[in-house]
Amino acid sequence: MSKFVEKVVQKTVNGHQSENAAPDDFEFEKSFGELQSDMISVCMTYLDDCGVETSTVNNIYIHCVDDHPIKSCNFFFRINKKMVQRESVSEAARDREKGYQRKALRSLLDVLYGLNTLCKQHDRPMPTEMRLNYDVQENSLETTLKYEPVVKIDDKVNRPGVIADAWFNELDTDVN
Numbered sequence: 001m002s003k004f005v006e007k008v009v010q011k012t013v014n015g016h017q018s019e020n021a022a023p024d025d026f027e028f029e030k031s032f033g034e035l036q037s038d039m040i041s042v043c044m045t046y047l048d049d050c051g052v053e054t055s056t057v058n059n060i061y062i063h064c065v066d067d068h069p070i071k072s073c074n075f076f077f078r079i080n081k082k083m084v085q086r087e088s089v090s091e092a093a094r095d096r097e098k099g100y101q102r103k104a105l106r107s108l109l110d111v112l113y114g115l116n117t118l119c120k121q122h123d124r125p126m127p128t129e130m131r132l133n134y135d136v137q138e139n140s141l142e143t144t145l146k147y148e149p150v151v152k153i154d155d156k157v158n159r160p161g162v163i164a165d166a167w168f169n170e171l172d173t174d175v176n
Contacts, residue, residue: 032118046101049092058137059134062108065163083168127145129144
């Protein structure tokens with residue numbers, strides 16, 4: 001198990017401490033942490049594909065919504081202490097022919113489906129919203145999970161992209 005996954009597993013998931021958890025709880029938390037690690041890896045690969053030097057990356061932010069019937073993922077970064085949308089990390093990120101954004105988003109959705117399957121297998125509720133903040137330099141992950149509905153289909157304000165943009169703007173304000 002990688003150091004990153006070990007850290008994730010040691011954190012509190014759903015309000016239960018790992019060291020006090022039953023074997024099934026530990027297995028669930030371990031698998032949940034591994035899938036979160038997969039999401040971080042997708043974004044690290046994206047940065048590498050786009051030619052971004054990893055040493056310049058401060059944080060990776062991933063926003064996921066799984067609020068029936070909507071599933072959505074978004075990601076952005078703090079690079080050189082500035083908030084950067086995924087399409088603005090480099091010229092290569094904007095090259096539609098290379099398809100780096102599409103590939104990363106598809107991969108993140110695949111992991112989100114994996115999380116959903118894991119939750120069903122362990123009879124756990126699937127978070128309706130996940131916010132991951134990975135500190136690259138510290139190799140640490142902060143995760144915020146919500147379980148109440150976050151998306152209203154007829155509401156233009158509570159759409160996944162709008163929610164992710166609001167989080168980006170909130171983080172951008174915190175930096176400046």
